[in-house]
Amino acid sequence: PTATITLEVGGESRGATAEGDGVVDACFKAVEAIVASSSKLLLYSVKNLTAGTDSQGEVSVRLQQNDRIGNGVGFDTDIVIASVKAYVNALNKLKTQGDRLSQKRGSGV
Structure with missing residues (x-):
């Protein structure tokens, strides 16, 4: 595909x-x-939150980037869209962690 x-x-x-x-x-x-990002996928999990053919799905993703781990979650009735949302959510968390580390290093902490 x-x-x-x-x-x-x-x-x-x-x-x-x-x-x-x-x-x-x-x-x-x-x-x-x-x-x-050169991230490695560590976990991919799907579960339904509601019943029926229009069920809301929840996707959890765990990514590793160097020594950092980012967990992301996405929700949608389309599991592919929920998957992308979860992946992007995890990437955003990794970026936020990296930004915080850069700020700490820059301030001498």
Whole structure:
């Protein structure tokens, strides 16, 4: 499968297309092509929050980037969209951790 993703990064719209072993894998690879985080996927978990064909799904993702771990969660009735939301959420947490570390190092703490 192939996925085409467009994200807003730093106020700028960026897009990428990638192939993967499945739709979610292709989406994750497309996101990675945009942000180039070099993160490693440690955990991918899906569960339903409601019943029925329009069930709300929750996806949890854990990423590792060097010595940092970022956990992300995404919700949607479309599990692929929930997966991308979770992946981006984890990436944002990794970035926030990195920004905080840079500030501490810069202040001599």
